[in-house]
Amino acid sequence: MLDINLVSSLAVRHRLIEEVIEIPKVETQKEEVARELYLQLRDAVQSATRKQMTLAETDPQQARNPSVKNKFYNIVEYQIKNLRLDIDTNSVTEQLFSDILGYGPLEKYFNDPDVTEIKVNGLTIRVEKHGAEIEVAEKFDSIEQGVDLVRRMIAKTGKRIDQAEPMVSARLHDGSRMMAHISPYAVDGLLISIRRFRQDIDCSALIANGAVSSEVMLFLEAAIKRRLNIFIAGGTSSGKTTWLNVLAGFIDSSLSILTIEDPAELKLQHPDVRRLEARDANIEGKGIFTLSDAIKSALRMAPDIIIVGEVRREEAFDLLQAMGTGHTGSLGTGHANNAEHLLNKRLPNMIRMANMGLSNDAILEQIADIVDLVIYVVQKDDHRRLDHIAEVVGPVRAADGRTIEIESRRLWEYRDNAWEWCANEWRLENKLREGGWRPRY
Numbered sequence: 368m369l370d371i372n373l374v375s376s377l378a379v380r381h382r383l384i385e386e387v388i389e390i391p392k393v394e395t396q397k398e399e400v401a402r403e404l405y406l407q408l409r410d411a412v413q414s415a416t417r418k419q420m421t422l423a424e425t426d427p428q429q430a431r432n433p434s435v436k437n438k439f440y441n442i443v444e445y446q447i448k449n450l451r452l453d454i455d456t457n458s459v460t461e462q463l464f465s466d467i468l469g470y471g472p473l474e475k476y477f478n479d480p481d482v483t484e485i486k487v488n489g490l491t492i493r494v495e496k497h498g499a500e501i502e503v504a505e506k507f508d509s510i511e512q513g514v515d516l517v518r519r520m521i522a523k524t525g526k527r528i529d530q531a532e533p534m535v536s537a538r539l540h541d542g543s544r545m546m547a548h549i550s551p552y553a554v555d556g557l558l559i560s561i562r563r564f565r566q567d568i569d570c571s572a573l574i575a576n577g578a579v580s581s582e583v584m585l586f587l588e589a590a591i592k593r594r595l596n597i598f599i600a601g602g603t604s605s606g607k608t609t610w611l612n613v614l615a616g617f618i619d620s621s622l623s624i625l626t627i628e629d630p631a632e633l634k635l636q637h638p639d640v641r642r643l644e645a646r647d648a649n650i651e652g653k654g655i656f657t658l659s660d661a662i663k664s665a666l667r668m669a670p671d672i673i674i675v676g677e678v679r680r681e682e683a684f685d686l687l688q689a690m691g692t693g694h695t696g697s698l699g700t701g702h703a704n705n706a707e708h709l710l711n712k713r714l715p716n717m718i719r720m721a722n723m724g725l726s727n728d729a730i731l732e733q734i735a736d737i738v739d740l741v742i743y744v745v746q747k748d749d750h751r752r753l754d755h756i757a758e759v760v761g762p763v764r765a766a767d768g769r770t771i772e773i774e775s776r777r778l779w780e781y782r783d784n785a786w787e788w789c790a791n792e793w794r795l796e797n798k799l800r801e802g803g804w805r806p807r808y
Contacts, residue, residue: 403451405459406508411446413467413515426522428540431466439468454626471516472505473561475515477541483563484604487513489555498749510549510556526647538630538644562604563631570613578606578752580786583779586756587742590801592618594797595698595739596670600703600713605744606751607700608632610685614742618672622696625663625668641668655706658682659721662689675699681695681721691737700704706741706757710734712774728762728770735762735773739795755780758795 407711416425419442424435443460465474476482476494484495490507493500505511517528521537528535532551537545548558570588573579590597591614599614601607615635618624626633629645643665648655651790658667658675662685665673673689675682678701701717703709707746715730725733738759760774778790788806 369761381616394534397572398803405462408443408446408452408454408459408464409466412443412463415442415446416467422519422522425519426540427470427516427519428486429523430464436464437469439464466512468519470520471512472507473516475505476503483546484564485559485561487559488559489557498746498751499554499735513557513559513747514549515555517545517549520545523545529721536630538632542632542634544630544632553678561598564608564612568609568613568615569636572769573609573613577750582751583786584797585755586779586804588617589616589804590795591696592619593798593802595798596695597698597740597742598709598714599698599700599739601742601744602701602702602704602746605746607744609751610742610753611674611676611698611700611739611742611789616697617671617672618693622671623669625665625670626674626676627658627665627682629658631676633674633676635674641670659685662686662802663675665689666694670694671696673697675698677701678714678717680717682725683717684721686735687714687718691733706743706755707775707778709741709743710738710757710759710775731773732762735759735770739803741775751780752783753786758793760794 373400373600416439418437420435421474422704423429424438429435430439434533440460443463444456447454447456465471465774470477472492473485473487476485476492479496481496482494484494484500487498488493489510490513491502491506493502514528517535520539521528521535523540526535526537528547530548530551533549535545535547537547539545539561543563545562546560550556552558570584574581574584593722597614599607612633612635614691615624615633615637616635620638620709622639624635624637624640625643626635626640627643627645631642631644633642643661644656645658645661646654646656658678658680660683662673662675663681666689671694673686673694674697675686676699678686678699683699683701686697701709701713703713711731715727718725718730718733733771740759743754743756745752755777756779756808757775757777760776762770763772763774765771776790776793778793779786783789790806
């Protein structure tokens with residue numbers, strides 16, 4: 368049998384081939400020691416921080432207060448001396464601050480305005496930027512580090528996450544929406560989803576980004592100024608909240624707006640905005656304030672227009688009642704597959720949850736009588752855009768007089784990379800003409 372190793376060594380000796388020496392790629396002993404010392408110091412500083420700082424001081428935003436930072440630096444300096452570590456205080460303090468009081472491995476992505484989504488699965492981190500989602504090099508060192516970060520992020524909200532409450536939904540300081548799960552709900556110990564909202568998106572930006580055309584935007588501006596009742600529909604992460612923010616900017620400055628959300632995310636550019644936010648029950652099962660409760664409260668607060676961030680359940684009935692009893696021009700968003708699906712399936716199903724004893728045809732009659740427009744937005748090929756706009760025509764009745772569905776008519780559709788007007792006649796024509804808009808057909 369041929370000995371390959373012997374042949375190779377003889378070939379090298381007689382210079383027939385060159386010897387290839389493989390150098391293993393491992394951390395040097397010095398790097399390993401430095402990492403071990405850092406982790407030892409971090410554990411000590413984290414333990415001291417929990418004892419010497421209040422929960423409010425450990426909030427990632429509050430921690431940036433100069434007095435809190437100074438307090439933290441003193442803790443680091445003391446622990447370095449106490450552990451007798453040969454470490455330069457200045458070089459390690461900022462890293463410790465980021466790990467213990469900042470956002471840790473998420474820090475750079477919270478400071479990047481182009482990042483719209485942050486997802487954590489166990490120790491792994493993925494981010495969405497410019498519509499594309501990628502896995503990043505940064506990771507959590509442990510599940511405990513990630514759970515500790517979640518607890519600090521929700522400290523000001525009064526919410527908790529632990530074995531008794533392994534799930535939390537919260538609004539963060541910058542308006543981002545966070546949903547987090549830990550064990551036993553999260554199989555790998557930790558799941559975090561943070562949806563961030565761009566604050567620099569206006570109608571000009573949507574047009575420039577190819578999310579809509581200038582002509583369609585003029586149509587929508589006229590619809591808002593004529594105070595049509597509008598729903599914005601779409602799938603998850605399709606841009607519904609962004610569109611709500613932008614369209615609300617067309618509301619006359621003399622009108623009073625009241626927003627209702629769970630959680631609060633809207634940042635309306637309007638001089639008269641009051642805000643209500645739904646809240647879950649506390650640990651004692653008290654203090655719950657639903658979206659439905661908020662809409663009922665709003666009706667006693669004399670707003671001109673009510674905006675509901677997202678309808679999911681019985682609050683759909685309350686919003687429709689508001690739209691039909693003096694609060695014309697109100698807006699809401701909801702999940703649906705298209706405009707027709709929202710009108711004939713999603714809204715009726717949500718209204719049934721109110722348990723008002725209404726028959727199906729009575730529910731459809733209400734929707735047909737109150738809703739004017741549905742704007743449908745999508746996310747396709749890492750790009751968010753408006754897909755179609757439909758007006759409500761009216762109820763469709765069976766031979767026995769019962770309303771069996773809602774007829775709608777698409778006014779705009781995205782076809783062949785452009786938005787096309789697709790109606791020869793339309794119910795809202797007079798109202799939109801009075802608002803200064805008319806189609807070019």
